Amino acid sequence: MAEGDAELADLYRDVLLDYYRSRAHKGKLEPHDVRGHGVSPICGDEIEITATRQGDRLDKLRFDGHGCVISQASSAMMAEAVEGKSVPEVLKLVEAFGDFMVRRGPMDQMPAELEETKALEGVRKFPARVKCAMLSWNVLRLGLQQGAAEYQELGDREGT
Amino acid sequence: MGFDPKAIRKDFPILNRKIRGKALVYLDNAATSQKPSSVIDLEKSFYETNNANIHRGVHLLSQESTEMMDLSREKVAKFIGAASAHEIVFTRNATEALNLVAHSWGRKFLKEGDEIVLTEMEHHSNLVPWQLAAKAKGATLKFIPVTPEGTIELEAARGLIGPKTKLVAFTAMSNALGTINPVPELLAMAKKHGATTLVDASQWTPHLKTDVAAWDCDFLVFSSHKMLGPTGIGVLWGKRKLLESMDPFMGGGDMIQEVWLDRSTWNEVPYKFEAGTPNIAGAIAFGAAVDYLNKLGMEAVRRHELELTEAALRVVEAEGQIALYGPRDPQHRGGVISFNVADIHPHDVGQVFDSEGIAIRAGHHCCQPLMRKLKIGGTARASFYVYNTLEDVSAFGRGLRKVKDFFKVPAEAKHG
Numbered sequence A: 001m002a003e004g005d006a007e008l009a010d011l012y013r014d015v016l017l018d019y020y021r022s023r024a025h026k027g028k029l030e031p032h033d034v035r036g037h038g039v040s041p042i043c044g045d046e047i048e049i050t051a052t053r054q055g056d057r058l059d060k061l062r063f064d065g066h067g068c069v070i071s072q073a074s075s076a077m078m079a080e081a082v083e084g085k086s087v088p089e090v091l092k093l094v095e096a097f098g099d100f101m102v103r104r105g106p107m108d109q110m111p112a113e114l115e116e117t118k119a120l121e122g123v124r125k126f127p128a129r130v131k132c133a134m135l136s137w138n139v140l141r142l143g144l145q146q147g148a149a150e151y152q153e154l155g156d157r158e159g160t
Numbered sequence B: 001m002g003f004d005p006k007a008i009r010k011d012f013p014i015l016n017r018k019i020r021g022k023a024l025v026y027l028d029n030a031a032t033s034q035k036p037s038s039v040i041d042l043e044k045s046f047y048e049t050n051n052a053n054i055h056r057g058v059h060l061l062s063q064e065s066t067e068m069m070d071l072s073r074e075k076v077a078k079f080i081g082a083a084s085a086h087e088i089v090f091t092r093n094a095t096e097a098l099n100l101v102a103h104s105w106g107r108k109f110l111k112e113g114d115e116i117v118l119t120e121m122e123h124h125s126n127l128v129p130w131q132l133a134a135k136a137k138g139a140t141l142k143f144i145p146v147t148p149e150g151t152i153e154l155e156a157a158r159g160l161i162g163p164k165t166k167l168v169a170f171t172a173m174s175n176a177l178g179t180i181n182p183v184p185e186l187l188a189m190a191k192k193h194g195a196t197t198l199v200d201a202s203q204w205t206p207h208l209k210t211d212v213a214a215w216d217c218d219f220l221v222f223s224s225h226k227m228l229g230p231t232g233i234g235v236l237w238g239k240r241k242l243l244e245s246m247d248p249f250m251g252g253g254d255m256i257q258e259v260w261l262d263r264s265t266w267n268e269v270p271y272k273f274e275a276g277t278p279n280i281a282g283a284i285a286f287g288a289a290v291d292y293l294n295k296l297g298m299e300a301v302r303r304h305e306l307e308l309t310e311a312a313l314r315v316v317e318a319e320g321q322i323a324l325y326g327p328r329d330p331q332h333r334g335g336v337i338s339f340n341v342a343d344i345h346p347h348d349v350g351q352v353f354d355s356e357g358i359a360i361r362a363g364h365h366c367c368q369p370l371m372r373k374l375k376i377g378g379t380a381r382a383s384f385y386v387y388n389t390l391e392d393v394s395a396f397g398r399g400l401r402k403v404k405d406f407f408k409v410p411a412e413a414k415h416g
Helices: A003-011 A014-021 A069-082 A087-101 A112-125 A127-146 B005-009 B037-050 B060-079 B094-109 B128-137 B154-160 B183-192 B240-245 B280-296 B298-319 B346-355 B368-373 B390-406
Strands: A034-040 A045-054 A057-066 A148-152 B088-091 B115-119 B140-144 B165-171 B196-200 B219-223 B234-238 B256-259 B264-266 B322-325 B336-341 B361-363 B379-383
Touching (some): A003 A112, A003 B346, A014 A069, A014 A112, A034 A127, A045 A069, A057 A069, A057 A087, A069 A112, A087 A112, A087 A127, A112 A127, A127 B346, B037 B060, B060 B088, B088 B094, B094 B196, B094 B219, B154 B183, B183 B196, B234 B240, B298 B322, B298 B390, B336 B346, B336 B390, B346 B361, B346 B390
Parallel strands (some): A034 A148, B196 B219
Antiparallel strands (some): B256 B264, B322 B336, B336 B379
16 A cells, blocks of 8 residues: 555544444434534634433533544534533543644543544544644543633643 | 756755655645756855945945845846836735735725725735735725636626726635636726736746736736745836825835934835845845746746646546546646545545555645635645656656555445
């Protein structure tokens, strides 16, 4: 395989493309208990996350908006990972995902819930794309901490 | 002697680079151009043999540096048809040149109730400085609308430009879409009402013959790095009387005539606007870039880019499922192809092109209001220059097909 194709295949792994095409968690929940809205002006990406709660747990989560393969796949993986988890557990997962993606932590220490997100490993080699993977996670974190939140990606910051 | 891109390519060392195992196909020229050996060599030899600070030095090196920079200023003046090298102000880039005008002209001459007319397709650099100036002076911004095809609505412009219009500032060629604007028509409308005029020629001057005397505008800005020259050097051209009537931009060395503890008097133009040690090496090497373009001839440059643009438009047409932005008539566009592939995000498009060693740009191209108007988040953009060939256009087509294959764009998919 040519060098460029190998890097491309490593970035856009099949599992990631499957999540990108999946409609399972797309849409908007009405009514909802949690809402987060985020934009990344650099990319022109926009995402709205709505979720319902059952007791202290997130029940259902949906995301709406538009973005690249990385941001859409990452959002779908996140939805799958956090449904059914308590708010403190979700915040821990967001933190752990940031450790993996931004701080390039070791993969073997990732919580089991984030197993699928390991397919985003190739993104770490493309610094310009890390913020794409982080967008929905940052939006959800703020949404949970503040009930309803507006998140704006600034400049080239890679988020948390 | 004919225009021979194969021979031209030999003058650009970077074109020998392999990107991800493939030969570089550089199609990001609207962002910045590559540099020929003559430019790189002159900048290097300046530092190796002539380097000193300009002006006031009595030693030989300072005299040489000063003369070399003066010579470059004259070359630039001649290249754009300016009456005198005194009308060429060297800045860091076109953005700084625009800020200079917004500050030194705008803060002095704009009054409350004045109107500044821009277009909806301006680069942020010809928008944000005017937002700041308008806010500071109580002036109002008006915008000539852009059609869905990405051209100026001339009739609307006629209605917007009137007796209250103090300034009409617009791009000669859109960096995001490649649209060539009706410069003489817009200037005529502005002059009819006595408005001052500014042309952002950042995308024009590298690709088409510039003649400020024929246009008879008041200000024109562009930058060296998009026209084979170094980064860090840009140009503000202005009519001499107008430049002389303006206040300084930044204070410091070189821009003054006499300094007392409580006051100063200003140097003559252009030095009044060139505080501090300028990018001497960059300005000098910029002269070599101008020489290079003169050798090719700007008419030949335009003809070559027209050929590439027509070929690229045919590729887009044949490919299908590509949303193309900007005018369809190549006579009305520069060598810029702005597009989206089905519903694939421009960054994903750019990433696939990169895997083939093809450099294109993806995003909002510093034109967020224009993207909003066209109801898109961004576009992918391929842009040509003198060293690009029809083989590069074929590579562009190969990139498009790879994007569709890689992301399995279904044949019946509609583009947005």
